[in-house]
Amino acid sequence: MQAEISKQDLACENFAEALQAAIGTPRYRKWFEGRSIFSLQGDVLTIGLASPFMIKFMIREFREIALATAQRLLGLSMQIRFEVDERATSMSVNPGSGSVLQTVNMARSMKGTSSAALVGNEAETNPQLLALREPGGAETSSTPRGVPRRRRFARLDDFVPGSGNQAALSMARLVAEQPGEKYNPLYLYGGVGIGKTHLLEGIHAEIRLCYPELTTTYLTAEAFANYYTKALREKTLPAFRRKFRSIDALLVDDIDFLDAKKGIQEEFCHTIQDLLAYGRQIVLAADRHPKMLTNVRPELCSRFLSGLVTRLETPDEQNRRDIVRQRAVKMALPITEEAIEHIARKFTRNARELLGAVNCMRTYHQMTGRAITLGATRDALRDFERDCLRIVRAADIQHAVCELFGVHQQDLISPKRTRQLAQPRMLAMYLTRQWTNAAYHEIGKQFGGRNHSTVMSAERKMKEMLQRNSSMQISAREWTAQEIVCMLEEQLQVG
Numbered sequence: 001m002q003a004e005i006s007k008q009d010l011a012c013e014n015f016a017e018a019l020q021a022a023i024g025t026p027r028y029r030k031w032f033e034g035r036s037i038f039s040l041q042g043d044v045l046t047i048g049l050a051s052p053f054m055i056k057f058m059i060r061e062f063r064e065i066a067l068a069t070a071q072r073l074l075g076l077s078m079q080i081r082f083e084v085d086e087r088a089t090s091m092s093v094n095p096g097s098g099s100v101l102q103t104v105n106m107a108r109s110m111k112g113t114s115s116a117a118l119v120g121n122e123a124e125t126n127p128q129l130l131a132l133r134e135p136g137g138a139e140t141s142s143t144p145r146g147v148p149r150r151r152r153f154a155r156l157d158d159f160v161p162g163s164g165n166q167a168a169l170s171m172a173r174l175v176a177e178q179p180g181e182k183y184n185p186l187y188l189y190g191g192v193g194i195g196k197t198h199l200l201e202g203i204h205a206e207i208r209l210c211y212p213e214l215t216t217t218y219l220t221a222e223a224f225a226n227y228y229t230k231a232l233r234e235k236t237l238p239a240f241r242r243k244f245r246s247i248d249a250l251l252v253d254d255i256d257f258l259d260a261k262k263g264i265q266e267e268f269c270h271t272i273q274d275l276l277a278y279g280r281q282i283v284l285a286a287d288r289h290p291k292m293l294t295n296v297r298p299e300l301c302s303r304f305l306s307g308l309v310t311r312l313e314t315p316d317e318q319n320r321r322d323i324v325r326q327r328a329v330k331m332a333l334p335i336t337e338e339a340i341e342h343i344a345r346k347f348t349r350n351a352r353e354l355l356g357a358v359n360c361m362r363t364y365h366q367m368t369g370r371a372i373t374l375g376a377t378r379d380a381l382r383d384f385e386r387d388c389l390r391i392v393r394a395a396d397i398q399h400a401v402c403e404l405f406g407v408h409q410q411d412l413i414s415p416k417r418t419r420q421l422a423q424p425r426m427l428a429m430y431l432t433r434q435w436t437n438a439a440y441h442e443i444g445k446q447f448g449g450r451n452h453s454t455v456m457s458a459e460r461k462m463k464e465m466l467q468r469n470s471s472m473q474i475s476a477r478e479w480t481a482q483e484i485v486c487m488l489e490e491q492l493q494v495g
Contacts, residue, residue, distance in 0.1 A: 012040055018073050037085045043079055045066075046082075047066065048087060055082045074212075076215075155201075156202035158198075160326055187305075188283070193352035195312055199312075220252065222254065225261065225264045228267050249283075250282050252285070255284045255285060255293075259295045259296055269297060269299055276303070287491075290305050292474070295406070315350070321341065334365070336374060339361070339372050342377050357381055360380055392435045413425075427472070427484070430458055431488060
């Protein structure tokens with residue numbers, strides 16, 4: 001704990017020096033030195049001030065430059081927060097004119113005296129926070145206007161390991177312990193709600209804790225695309241490139257968002273090439289294997305494959321039980337093992353459904369004050385189970401197959417018999433039979449009015465391919481039939 005505190009203090013000292021250089025020594029001494037407290041928690045750098053009136057002035061005069069300084073020094077995910085701090089009130093009685101580190105050093109000597117501590121979204125509202133009125137007249141008393149809310153990052157220690165994700169968790173720990181040294185880039189892929197984002201956030205939090213001097217950035221591929229398009233529009237590409245190519249650890253979620261976006265792909269490819277050349281750590285997450293990103297530039301795909309590609313599987317029953325149990329313990333819910341077993345059996349697709357079920361039981365416990373037994377769980381979750389039921393239609397299957405193989409849905413159901421369409425059509429018919437249990441003649445009608453014997457033949461051929469584990473071609477690559485069916489079924493499960 002002492003090491004963590006010293007790292008945070010060092011980061012605050014560096015920020016104080018950088019802020020003084022940015023605004024000039026006279027302004028810094030007038031408004032910050034001996035008048036403010038700098039403290040760092042996660043991705044939020046808090047500036048404690050003596051009064052609400054000071055907060056209003058400081059937000060107007062210094063928020064933008066303080067935010068830019070913090071992001072340049074500590075990472076793009078940094079946020080700035082201004083709040084009343086009793087330590088700053090005591091300091092302001094007799095402000096000195098000492099060194100640039102006076103503020104931080106005085107804060108160290110007065111630790112524990114602040115009444116302005118807020119942690120996460122569940123903290124109580126601080127009565128000393130400034131209440132500002134929006135232009136429309138609405139009043140907000142919990143957070144001053146212009147002060148961003150803090151994002152709460154997941155931790156690796158909170159990730160529940162199981163047979164399907166143990167390897168990914170181990171790789172994530174190694175990357176966090178030695179960024180840029182092993183498994184670079186690390187590419188995580190799997191279905192929705194099985195822990196990819198949790199691992200990325202955990203790596204981000206761990207690197208920030210162990211290596212505060214490194215610039216660590218977590219964002220989605222969509223956010224990267226938005227930054228890029230904004231830089232194009234404002235003609236600030238050099239600044240954009242300096243910002244992203246000076247990062248020490250870059251973590252990008254939902255990388256499949258870049259599929260078919262050629263201009264953004266090219267910029268992203270150059271960015272990761274530059275980062276890898278200097279030994280910077282890159283961690284990526286997507287719902288598909290890199291080879292399944294059919295509309296990604298070959299050189300970008302080869303970069304994804306050059307490190308370590310790790311798949312996260314859907315939680316098995318034991319893993320689901322552990323997830324429910326851990327969540328219940330955190331919420332202090334009086335739940336029986338039979339109720340945990342029931343939830344783990346009923347909600348099998350991803351961890352988010354499990355957490356939703358536990359939240360339902362928490363509400364039940366708060367409303368009734370009763371322990372959560374098997375009978376209570378069945379009654380309380382009956383509607384939730386019905387709402388989570390996924391109804392798969394033939395159109396859903398056709399859409400998923402067409403997206404994977406890169407063909408048009410109208411061509412799939414057309415009379416065309418080209419080789420490019422034959423395998424996708426056969427696969428779609430097989431999956432329609434498995435997932436909808438419709439009659440053969442009904443499936444034939446949904447595929448352009450074909451007769452029942454065509455559907456029966458497609459089902460038989462697909463079963464033979466699965467038994468032999470034959471390969472199927474997607475674009476220029478070969479994949480086994482089992483891998484393709486497994487991937488499509490995961491997509492159909494999550495909708």
